[in-house]
Amino acid sequence: MSDNQLKIRTILPEPTLRRLPWYLAYVSLLHSQKVEFVSSTQIAKEIKVDASQIAKDLSFLNIKGKTRIGYEVKTLVNELADFLGFRESHNAFMVGVGSLGGALIHDSGLSQYGLNIIAGFDVKEDVVGTNICGVPILNMNEMCQLQKATGTEIGILAVPVEHAQEAADSMIACGLKAIWNFTPYRIKAPENIVIQNTSIYAHLALIYNRMQECEKTESPKNNSK
Amino acid sequence: MSDNQLKIRTILPEPTLRRLPWYLAYVSLLHSQKVEFVSSTQIAKEIKVDASQIAKDLSFLNIKGKTRIGYEVKTLVNELADFLGFRESHNAFMVGVGSLGGALIHDSGLSQYGLNIIAGFDVKEDVVGTNICGVPILNMNEMCQLQKATGTEIGILAVPVEHAQEAADSMIACGLKAIWNFTPYRIKAPENIVIQNTSIYAHLALIYNRMQECEKTESPKNNSK
Numbered sequence: 501m502s503d504n505q506l507k508i509r510t511i512l513p514e515p516t517l518r519r520l521p522w523y524l525a526y527v528s529l530l531h532s533q534k535v536e537f538v539s540s541t542q543i544a545k546e547i548k549v550d551a552s553q554i555a556k557d558l559s560f561l562n563i564k565g566k567t568r569i570g571y572e573v574k575t576l577v578n579e580l581a582d583f584l585g586f587r588e589s590h591n592a593f594m595v596g597v598g599s600l601g602g603a604l605i606h607d608s609g610l611s612q613y614g615l616n617i618i619a620g621f622d623v624k625e626d627v628v629g630t631n632i633c634g635v636p637i638l639n640m641n642e643m644c645q646l647q648k649a650t651g652t653e654i655g656i657l658a659v660p661v662e663h664a665q666e667a668a669d670s671m672i673a674c675g676l677k678a679i680w681n682f683t684p685y686r687i688k689a690p691e692n693i694v695i696q697n698t699s700i701y702a703h704l705a706l707i708y709n710r711m712q713e714c715e716k717t718e719s720p721k722n723n724s725k
Numbered sequence: 726m727s728d729n730q731l732k733i734r735t736i737l738p739e740p741t742l743r744r745l746p747w748y749l750a751y752v753s754l755l756h757s758q759k760v761e762f763v764s765s766t767q768i769a770k771e772i773k774v775d776a777s778q779i780a781k782d783l784s785f786l787n788i789k790g791k792t793r794i795g796y797e798v799k800t801l802v803n804e805l806a807d808f809l810g811f812r813e814s815h816n817a818f819m820v821g822v823g824s825l826g827g828a829l830i831h832d833s834g835l836s837q838y839g840l841n842i843i844a845g846f847d848v849k850e851d852v853v854g855t856n857i858c859g860v861p862i863l864n865m866n867e868m869c870q871l872q873k874a875t876g877t878e879i880g881i882l883a884v885p886v887e888h889a890q891e892a893a894d895s896m897i898a899c900g901l902k903a904i905w906n907f908t909p910y911r912i913k914a915p916e917n918i919v920i921q922n923t924s925i926y927a928h929l930a931l932i933y934n935r936m937q938e939c940e941k942t943e944s945p946k947n948n949s950k
Binding site: 511512514517518520521522524525526528529532533546547548584585586588590598599600602603604606607608609610612613614615653654661662664677678680683684685686694696698699700701702703704705706707708709710711712713 | 736737739742743745746747749750751753754757758771772773809810811813815823824825827828829831832833834835837838839840878879886887889902903905908909910911919921923924925926927928929930931932933934935936937938
C-alpha cells in the first residue's frame with residue numbers, strides 16, 4: 501500500500517502542470533551553469549510568473565526552499581523531472597507514419613522526456629513492414645495484439661484528418677488509455693480516455709494573425725517618425 | 726489603399742483563432758465526403774463548442790450562412806484556409822537542426838499550412854553545409870545575410886534550452902518578426918515580436934499526470950464491481 505502511495509503522484513491543476521516544465525527548463529539551465537541555489541523570486545523574474553504562484557506550484561513537490569537561500573537547484577531539477585514523469589519510460593505507439601508521424605519518430609527528444617515509441621502503425625502498403633530509426637512499422641490490424649503483449653497505454657495520433665476518429669476508435673478498442681492527438685480534428689472518446697491535443701499547425705494560424713497585428717500597430721508609429 | 730485593406734485580415738481573439746482550425750479540419754472532412762452544406766448546430770455537435778459561439782467565430786469571416794441550410798461547405802473550407810493564412814506561402818528559418826528541428830524539416834505538413842522552411846541554422850560543424858530534405862543547413866552567422874536577401878520573418882526555435890535565449894536574440898537582431906518557440910524555455914523578446922510557444926514535451930507531462938488520475942478514479946469503480 502505504501503509502495504502504491506509512493507508511486508501515485510498528486511493530480512495537479514492543468515495551469516500548474518503547464519508551468520512546471522518551464523521551471524524545469526530554467527533550473528536545468530541554472531544547473532548546467534553550476535548555480536547551486538535559486539529563489540522563487542529569481543525564477544519569477546525569468547519566467548514572468550508571480551513569485552507567490554511559483555512557490556504555490558512548487559509546494560506540490562516534495563521539496564522545501566530555505567529562507568533567504570531558496571531551493572537547491574540540483575534537487576529541484578531532479579524533483580521536477582521525476583514529478584513530471586520524464587524519468588520513467590512510457591511505451592507508446594505512433595499511429596499514422598506519414599510526414600508528421602515519421603518526423604516524430606525521428607525526434608529522439610521524446611525519449612528524453614520518457615516517451616518510448618516502440619512501434620508505428622499505418623495502412624499504407626509501402627510503409628508497413630519497413631522501419632524508421634529502428635522503430636518497426638506495422639499494419640493497423642496488428643495493434644491490439646502488440647498492445648496486449650506490451651501493455652502500451654499511450655498512442656500518438658498523426659493520421660490524416662479524415663481518418664482521425666476511426667483511428668482513435670481503433671486505438672481505444674485495442675486498450676490504449678491516452679491519445680496524444682496531433683491532428684486538428686476534435687476526436688470523441690469515452691471520459692476515461694486521456695486526450696491531449698497538440699495541433700501544431702493550428703499554432704501557425706496564431707503566428708500569421710499576430711504578425712499582421714504587429715504590422716498594423718507598427719505602421720502608424722513608423723509614419724509618425 | 727483598398728488593396729491593402731483586402732490583404733489585412735481581422736485581428737481575432739486568441740480563443741477564436743484556436744477554434745477556427747478545428748472547424749476547418751471538420752468541414753474539410755465533410756468536403757472530402759461530398760457534403761454540400763453544414764449548419765453551425767451540426768458543427769457544434771461534432772466539435773463540442775456552443776453553436777452560438779461557432780456562429781460568432783465564423784462571423785469574422787467573409788461568409789454568410791443561409792437560414793435552414795447553413796454554410797456552403799466548399800466556400801467555408803476556402804474562406805477558413807484563406808483567413809487562417811494557410812494558403813499563402815510564408816518563408817521561415819529553422820534555428821537549431823538537432824533531433825526536433827531536423828524532424829520538423831522532414832514534416833512536409835508545415836508547407837501544406839503555408840510554412841516554407843527555406844534554410845536551417847546551427848552551430849555544429851558536422852551539420853553546417855549539409856541539407857535535410859533539400860533544405861540547406863547554414864552557420865548561425867549567415868542568418869542576417871539570408872534574412873536580408875529573402876525578407877524572411879518567421880523563425881522556428883528548436884535549440885537546446887541553454888541556447889534558447891541567445892538564439893532568439895540573434896533571430897531578432899537579424900530582423901525576424903516572429904519566433905515559433907519549440908523549446909520549453911520562456912524566451913524574452915521586445916513586445917513587437919510575435920512569440921508562439923509550442924512546447925510539445927510539456928504536453929507529455931499533462932498526459933502522464935492525467936493517466937494517473939484515470940487510474941485513481943477507476944480503481945474504486947473496479948473494486949466495487
